[in-house]
Amino acid sequence: MSQSFDVVVIGAGAAGLAAGARLRAAGVAVAVVEAAERVGGRAHTDVAAFGVPWDKGCHWLHSASVNPFRIAADELGLGYYQRGNRQTRATHLGDRWADAAERQAVWEAIDGAFAAVKHAGEQGRDIAASEVLDTASPWLRMSRHWLALMSATEAERVSTLDYVAYSDTAENYPVEKGYGALVLAVAARAAPDLEVTLGCPVERLDWSGPGVALDTPKGRLSARYAVVAVPTTAIARGRLRFAPDLPPDLAEAFEALPLGSAEKVAFQFDRDVFGVPPVTYVDTIDLRDPSRIPVNFTLNPFGHAMAIAQLGGANAERLVGEGPAAMVDFALAALVDAYGADIRARVLRTATTGWVADPLIGGAYSCALPGKAHMRARLAQVVGDKVFFAGEAVSPHYYSTAHGAHETGLAAADAVLARLARHAA
Numbered sequence: 001m002s003q004s005f006d007v008v009v010i011g012a013g014a015a016g017l018a019a020g021a022r023l024r025a026a027g028v029a030v031a032v033v034e035a036a037e038r039v040g041g042r043a044h045t046d047v048a049a050f051g052v053p054w055d056k057g058c059h060w061l062h063s064a065s066v067n068p069f070r071i072a073a074d075e076l077g078l079g080y081y082q083r084g085n086r087q088t089r090a091t092h093l094g095d096r097w098a099d100a101a102e103r104q105a106v107w108e109a110i111d112g113a114f115a116a117v118k119h120a121g122e123q124g125r126d127i128a129a130s131e132v133l134d135t136a137s138p139w140l141r142m143s144r145h146w147l148a149l150m151s152a153t154e155a156e157r158v159s160t161l162d163y164v165a166y167s168d169t170a171e172n173y174p175v176e177k178g179y180g181a182l183v184l185a186v187a188a189r190a191a192p193d194l195e196v197t198l199g200c201p202v203e204r205l206d207w208s209g210p211g212v213a214l215d216t217p218k219g220r221l222s223a224r225y226a227v228v229a230v231p232t233t234a235i236a237r238g239r240l241r242f243a244p245d246l247p248p249d250l251a252e253a254f255e256a257l258p259l260g261s262a263e264k265v266a267f268q269f270d271r272d273v274f275g276v277p278p279v280t281y282v283d284t285i286d287l288r289d290p291s292r293i294p295v296n297f298t299l300n301p302f303g304h305a306m307a308i309a310q311l312g313g314a315n316a317e318r319l320v321g322e323g324p325a326a327m328v329d330f331a332l333a334a335l336v337d338a339y340g341a342d343i344r345a346r347v348l349r350t351a352t353t354g355w356v357a358d359p360l361i362g363g364a365y366s367c368a369l370p371g372k373a374h375m376r377a378r379l380a381q382v383v384g385d386k387v388f389f390a391g392e393a394v395s396p397h398y399y400s401t402a403h404g405a406h407e408t409g410l411a412a413a414d415a416v417l418a419r420l421a422r423h424a425a
């Protein structure tokens with residue numbers, strides 16, 4: 001493969017697909033190259049494991065009322081679930097269910113932790129979230145766990161100033177046929193003839209000449225512009241190199257916004273073992289054993305006899321390192337505490353994720369390190385007036401989300417289209 005295009009888009013996740021589809025729909029000669037053997041990146045609905053869809057990556061339409069994927073889901077007739085807020089979640093304490101007062105106390109502690117982190121950020125303080133947590137709270141473990149789910153990393157590595165920049169309407173709607181499938185459907189609707197070259201990692205992007213030249217195992221591609229829509233980790237770890245090197249302030253920003261860990265363990269049972277309504281959320285924390293890390297579950301998602309466990313932060317990373325069996329054991333132990341040992345025999349199949357160990361992704365979503373929040377804005381800078389960056393980390397207010405990634409892809413495509421129009425004029 002040695003070809004020339006107007007634009008090459010690197011990476012076919014939510015951002016790259018949005019950019020590629022918009023450029024293709026505008027009639028631009030665009031190539032989209034993807035290192036993996038599938039499109040979607042962290043938007044990945046798997047059907048093979050259970051015969052029904054489950055999202056290995058993004059699952060909730062965050063900020064649903066303003067989320068373009070929610071609007072698209074309505075237009076495409078794809079269902080999502082609108083009920084439930086955090087306070088309706090049941091909490092299991094290791095050997096019994098929390099009563100109403102305890103549930104209230106848990107939520108006050110978690111909300112208090114979020115409020116403290118936000119307060120520090122609103123004051124312009126760029127410090128570690130851990131510095132403002134109430135370490136005397138009996139529910140500290142739970143607050144830290146929720147913070148780890150939101151930021152995919154431990155409170156010591158969460159910038160309070162970055163955290164407060166995130167915009168959230170507190171509407172989180174899971175997508176019935178899968179958010180990953182929705183991301184693909186939206187791109188296919190925008191540009192049904194968009195082609196993506198799979199198994200094609202870009203190893204080096206040369207921007208020294210009048211355009212860009214990209215080295216891949218399938219040959220060299222050249223183009224006038226590049227949209228780089230890969231995870232921050234791919235650049236920080238040098239899997240995609242630039243020649244000349246990126247400007248130092250930009251290179252530093254990719255290092256300052258690493259992807260943390262958020263992982264899932266999915267169970268399929270041979271019957272409904274929980275006796276709860278579809279999409280029931282349950283949190284667990286073992287008060288008997290302070291060394292156990294809390295874990296959250298979605299039970300009976302969309303009426304399927306399943307449970308999906310959400311793990312975050314250092315615990316998620318450690319368990320991925322130990323392997324799928326350790327992940328399953330960890331999550332199943334909490335389910336057994338809550339629903340009894342009999343459910344072990346009812347497990348038909350399990351599946352686990354391993355985003356943090358995926359060499360092409362390297363984690364879950366970006367979070368600025370303490371003291372580095374200002375560096376997120378640098379990711380939107382254009383290099384040499386021809387290399388544009390997109391992806392969840394580039395989004396100033398919807399970072400770490402699929403719709404944030406999508407919007408940055410559209411913005412990069414629009415910026416390229418404006419330049420192409422200027423040339424044509």
Ligand SMILES: Cc1cc2nc3c(=O)[nH]c(=O)nc-3n(C[C@H](O)[C@H](O)[C@H](O)COP(=O)(O)OP(=O)(O)OC[C@H]3O[C@@H](n4cnc5c(N)ncnc54)[C@H](O)[C@@H]3O)c2cc1C
Pocket residue numbers: 010011012013014015016033034035036039040041042043056057058059060061062200201202203229230231234239240262263264353355360361363364365390391392393399400401402403405
């Ligand atoms: C467990 C988990 C749960 C999540 N839950 C939610 C949620 O509920 N709601 C939500 O909105 N978001 C959620 N997210 C985050 C969301 O999935 C991501 O923010 C979003 O999908 C990122 O899209 P992206 O295009 O920026 O990057 P990616 O999806 O990572 O796409 C980048 C692509 O670049 C490719 N690539 C990497 N290197 C190269 C290279 N050198 N050459 C070519 N291609 C390359 C990768 O293979 C990948 O396909 C979750 C993520 C995870 C992991």
